[in-house]
Amino acid sequence: MTKLSNLFSWSFSAHADFLACPRRRYWSKYALWNGWQSQASALERTAYRLSKMDNLFSLQGQAVERALLWALRAAQAGRTVDVEQAYAAAAQPFLNQCWSESRQKLWQANPRRHCCLHEHYYAHLHAQPATALIPRIIANTKQCLGHFLDQVLPRLRAIRSAQEIPIAQPGNGPPESFQLDGVKIYAIPDYAYWQDEQMHIHEWKSGQPLAAHSQQITLYGLWAQRQHHLPAHQIQLHLEYLLPGRTFSAVVTEAELLSIQQLVQESVAGMAEYLEGGDLRRNIPLSQEHWELTADQQLCRSCNFYELCQAELES
Known part of the structure; x- marks a missing residue:
């Protein structure tokens, strides 16, 4: 089997x-x-397992996306x-x-395949039991779907599959990305399509x-410019806030694309300071300390990696 290399890459997440906590x-x-891998150290295995942890509000977002895409396909089918x-x-x-x-802790056998919820694993860090959040998650999910069906779907139901732009998702090969100064930049829009000679990108x-959401979706505009060779005036961005039922739409500007490019470059430079010799190509990190x-440290209570920092936090 080919040995995987830990190449330097950048994403908005x-x-x-990195901004919130370099240790994270x-x-x-x-x-x-x-x-x-079976021969991994205990630290490597634990860090990998914790990296796959999810939380109920993240699951809410994933559930909303699954359901709205189901509704979109149904509407497109009439x-x-x-x-x-x-x-x-x-x-x-x-x-x-x-x-x-x-609840069954199936993640112990395969953390990549099975969900581990922060609210279960770190129950002692939460003010209320996970079960108390279930009604809120269900209500939020349905409210998001209601706003999508009422406000967003009427704008999208006429979009045909031939207009849609395939987006490479994690778990199905290499995720959507582009190159900037030789660095792979991951940018994975939720939904994109062509209409009236414009690319429309929805988040x-x-x-x-x-x-930070406006920066995130502007990064998708930079992806469209770099990957699809589009001028700014042909890229329209749509931030769909489904819980409150608000949409922010705008054609991106060259100045905004330049600004997000500079943000990426500055962020990459900051991360390079934590590598041996600042060498992105070798991508060897300085030691943990x-x-x-x-x-x-209020952020620590919601972090997946709390277990790995706990002794240091309590010392």
């Missing part, structure tokens, strides 16, 4: 992790490497669907399966608006 980035990119149908067909089975896998959000813990 990696950038967010160390665990999620470097300490876990080879943790899936069928009328409602919230309860979409929830029962695509969201509920997914949520039930993840909950069951986590589904099942929580509340955050300032060089990767600082966050100054805001």
